[in-house]
Amino acid sequence: MTQTALNYSIKLLSQKDYSIFKLKKKLFLKDYESSEIEEVISKLISLKYLNEFEYCRNLIVSLLKRSYENSYIIQKLAQEEIIINDTDINKYKEEIGYNTKSEVIKLIDFKLKNIKIPNSVEQKYKIKNRISSFLSSKGFQFDDINEEINKKLNYEDSY
DSSP: OOHHHHHHHHHHHHSOOHHHHHHHHHHHTTTTTTHHHHHHHHHHTTSSOOOOOHHHHHHHHHHHHHHHHHHHHHHHTTTTOOOOOOOHHHHHHHHHOOOOOHHHHHHHHHHHHOOOOSSOOHHHHHHHHHHHHHHHHHEEEEEEEHHHHHHTTTTOOOO
């Protein structure tokens, strides 16, 4: 292991947290050898500079605070080769007092803040689709979205 690879890794970690996967990728892109990368990762873990559990926890809590839901979080972590399930995420939700229904309502209210709710069914449908797409992109489930948005828009699905 060269000191250069270790120093580079410490510099990166001093700026922000990295998962093991992301840090390996950064080192690989700097043309370090695989064996050297593994040594550096092991050293950083032993020094407690690299902690996958803490990284995972911090990322989940951060995403929850930005109103992302389980399916989005699972997908985001899978991109970094971190496997997590709904049960684990729900523990963090309890820890920070996160409530899916209140988050859906908060985001719907935010999206409707500057919109005058029209009387026309077609216009309500367009607004509903826009807001539904936004909430879906954050990982919220269709049933949670549909129930609350129909209440806010006084909209009945006839489809």
